[in-house]
Amino acid sequence: MSQDPAELDPALLLRELAREKFARRAAEDLLEQKSLQLYQRNLELEREIATRRDTEAALRDQAAALVRSNSDLEQFAYVASHDLQAPLRTISGFSQLLVRRNAALLDAESQEFLRFIDDGTKRLHTLIQDLLAFSRVSRSTLTPAAVKLQDVVTAVCDQLRLSLQAASAVVDAAGLPEVLADNTQMSLLFQNLIDNAVKFRRKDVAPQVRIRGEREDSHWHLVVEDNGIGIPAEHAERVFTIFQRLHRETEYAGTGIGLPICKKIVERRGGTIEAAAAVGHPGTAFHIRFPVLPPPQ
Ligand SMILES: Nc1ncnc2c1ncn2[C@@H]1O[C@H](COP(=O)(O)OP(=O)(O)OP(=O)(O)O)[C@@H](O)[C@H]1O
Ligand SMILES: [Mg+2]
Structure with a gap:
């Protein structure tokens, strides 16, 4: 079988070789460019992962701080409501004593003032009881x-x-x-x-x-x-x-x-x-x- 004379033409073969070389270099350039892009994207991803990890750690810290401050607050509500009851009992006890013992000596205005004190202490007593009821809800063991x-x-x-x-x-x-x-x-x-x-x-x-x-x-x-x-x-x-x-x-x-x-x-x-x-x-x-x-x- 006879060969195509064009295939044996050295000039043509050289041109073909040059074209192939050029195409290979272009492909290599493209590959290099893609590798660079991939490398950069990898770096970005690594940065994103690091940022996300930091955010998660910060969130965990915040949640732990919230739990701490919540239980501090509950502890405070409990202790405060307990400790406030004693002085309140003193105030209401002595103001009632004052009314009972000196009612005849007190004018109408003074009696009214003592009634205000009595109303105020009753209200405070209710508030403290409610605060205690609230803190009991958080403190009680659940079954x-x-x-x-x-x-x-x-x-x-x-x-x-x-x-x-x-x-x-x-x-x-x-x-x-x-x-x-x-x-x-x-x-x-x-x-x-x-x-x-x-x-x-x-x-x-x-x-x-x-x-x-x-x-x-x-x-x-x-x-x-x-x-x-x-x-x-x-x-x-x-x-x-x-x-x-x-x-x-x-x-x-x-x-x-x-x-x-x-x-x-x-x-x-x-x-x-x-x-x-x-x-x-x-x-x-x-x-x-x-x-x-x-x-x-
Ligand atoms: N069903 C309701 N319809 C309209 N307003 C309501 C209703 N439930 C609650 N509220 C409003 O929300 C407020 C808070 O309710 P909450 O039950 O905490 O307190 P309260 O009923 O006023 O007092 P307490 O429950 O301590 O006796 C009420 O004061 C009222 O203004
Ligand atoms: Mg209510």
């Missing part, structure tokens, strides 16, 4: 067990029977689930929420409290809804802070510890609590969500 929420609500309504009857309140709770939780804390949670639902009722409107609960994937979602005065959206978070109230003591009695206690209970169970507007009518709906399985103690 998670299967708790039938339907039974919890029935028992709470029984405890609140007198105030429910006085307000002609109706509590409608049906088909509530059985959850793994601490029975005492669940009772305290519903007691505070039902008590609020009845207390913050609208004038001339009998309170209606609807409680329902269902499972949503790995969470329980409980709702306690009333037809009362409602909570303005801008105050929906504030009401969960200790001693924060939206009304004067003379309008609605209380110190502002009920919802912070509810929040503490739900958070210890690994969940959240939110206040939202009731749907379709005036009132408030408290939404509680917590995982089906309790967090490790």
